[in-house]
Amino acid sequence: MNQLDQQVAQRLTRFYILALTVIAVLSITGLLFIRRTLSDHNNDGRVVNVAGRQRMLSQRLTKLALLRISGIPTSDTASFAALLNTWGQSHRQLKRGSLHMEKTYLVRKSKQIDRMFTTIEPFFQSMYGSLARINAASTTPDQKKAALKTVLQNEPFFLEQMNAIVFQFDKESFERVKSLEQIEWILSVATLVTLLIEALLIFRPVVTHTKNVIRKLTESDEALRVVNGNLAVANADLAMTNQQLIETQHELVRATEEKYRLQIAEDTVRSAGLLEGQEEERRRFARELHDGIGQMLTGLKLQAEKLKVVPFPEPKHRQRFEELCEQIYDVIQSTRQTSHNLMPSVLGDFGLGAALQFLAEQTTRSSGIEVIFEGSDDENRLNPAVEIGLYRIAQEALNNAIKHAEAQRIRISWHHSDSKTALLIEDNGKGFSLKSPPQENRPIRATHGLENMRTRARLLNGELTISSKPKKGTKVTVQLPDTTS
Structure with a gap:
């Protein structure tokens, strides 16, 4: 008005x-x-x-x-x-x-x-x-x-x-x-x-x-009809233009999605190749340590033990010889531990359940932190690539819980059935916020390790979930479809 x-x-x-x-x-x-x-x-x-x-x-x-x-x-x-x-x-x-x-x-x-x-x-x-x-x-x-x-x-x-x-x-x-x-x-x-x-x-x-x-x-109605007619023609043209824009947009979206899928597939292939190369290199290096340096150290230990019956002119020489034998033994144990971490033989011989249980016991002895293993009694072996992938995820999650979470109790749970496989690593550590960015004077999380775990789960066609809250601990869950070999 x-x-x-x-x-x-x-x-x-x-x-x-x-x-x-x-x-x-x-x-x-x-x-x-x-x-x-x-x-x-x-x-x-x-x-x-x-x-x-x-x-x-x-x-x-x-x-x-x-x-x-x-x-x-x-x-x-x-x-x-x-x-x-x-x-x-x-x-x-x-x-x-x-x-x-x-x-x-x-x-x-x-x-x-x-x-x-x-x-x-x-x-x-x-x-x-x-x-x-x-x-x-x-x-x-x-x-x-x-x-x-x-x-x-x-x-x-x-x-x-x-x-x-x-x-x-x-x-x-x-x-x-x-x-x-x-x-x-x-x-x-x-x-x-x-x-x-x-x-x-x-x-x-x-x-x-x-x-x-x-x-x-009434007087303006006729003028309004004329204007409406013109607007109808303009709307028709605009609708045609909008339709063309929508089709172009759909083509662009499809091209973008196709490019994204190709990029994801390329990243997946690259990641799979890198991880496979890493595992192969770990196997080779583990064999070199075990068959090469490990055998030489064992021979050195045997030669040293033969010298124990030889009398020494002075007691301090005997003491130094004993210290040398202990150092040789520590080097042998470190070499075995490194070889096992690179590629545990129990994983290939007895499967994932035995390897995870051995990992829990070994971590408890070395760190003093209580690590509990809970696993199913299913004797069906998994695909070797799946077993290696799940073992590496458990190894990385366990390492994060010890180094960053300052946990006092860790639980590894593994259940395998015909329909799916589930792996859970849960600790009672200090946890962290998944949304908040890191602040000054605050320890940086092992984000690279988390990405490695996600990549391994994705390569296994599985789903990895990480849930954590400050002072509430952290829970890492991996779920895979049927993986029976």
Whole structure:
């Protein structure tokens, strides 16, 4: 909308809200008046009933007093004292302006009713005192007769004044109802006037403005159709261009995916070749150590042991000879350990389970860390490449747990079945965050070793999962499909 439309809309909105507010106020006011008047009318009706009952109670008390003094029996079983108490209590409450019954009723009195209660008060007090003396057990018969005479003398005046009070209560209640009717007429007329003003100042301008808007919309509809036609042609061209772009994008995505797959395959072949070359080089070097240097060291040890029976001229020469023999033995053990780490013979002879168990025992002896092995009893051998790959993963994970995790307990679990093979290496070390980058003064993780483990698992068509949290330890899991040789 332009500025003029906004001004018109704002003005009409203000008028409309004002008119609705006035109507709502008038309606709510009328409802409140009606509700209040009904409540007051209910109170007035109860007051009139109680005031009328006062006449009946006075006549009933007079009759009972007369019958009691005359000695005439009566079928009225009501308690004289209770009737007298109710009559007196109701009179005092009416006079004070508050009736206490099932709830408290307000007695609305005019000045005229107050004057009428002032006029009737001496007659009431005289009758109430005389009736109380008649009810008293200590009063003599002559006193009761005198009291009855007083009651009979005052009763006509009391009844006359009480009738006037009842009629005055009823008259004032009717006048309040008439006042409510006048107020309702005023509110109704005000509501009708508000509706008329609303029709003239709001609805009529709204209708005129709506007609102008519809006319303008009709005039612009044809121009809009022409523009829509042009836009349809442009949209068709744009859709064709978008389709071509989408096809080009799909071709680009397919080319990129193909390039990525080729790169992954090339990396896999390269990694497989490198790892196979590494393993072959380890086998060759292990054989050289075992068959070459190992045999020569063993021969050297045998030659040295033969010299033990030769006497030495000095004790220090014997001591140096013993130290030399111990060094030769340590070199032999180191050579055997290095040869075993390069290519453990137990892996080729007895399989992966025995190799992992031997690795756990050997690590426990060399590092002093508790390494527990749990494996299945399946005697089916795996493919040699699979056994070597899983062994290297376990070896790398175990090495990381000892060097970086500072673990005190490591568990190696291996389970093999016809459907899958699972390898688990779990430690209770300090762990690490897989998301947070390394910070200063913080030991660098063996990321190269982790990548080697992932590469080996991928080459075995398996899945490697690493889960770790700071101070929660690390868990390395490898799962392979059926790998039975």
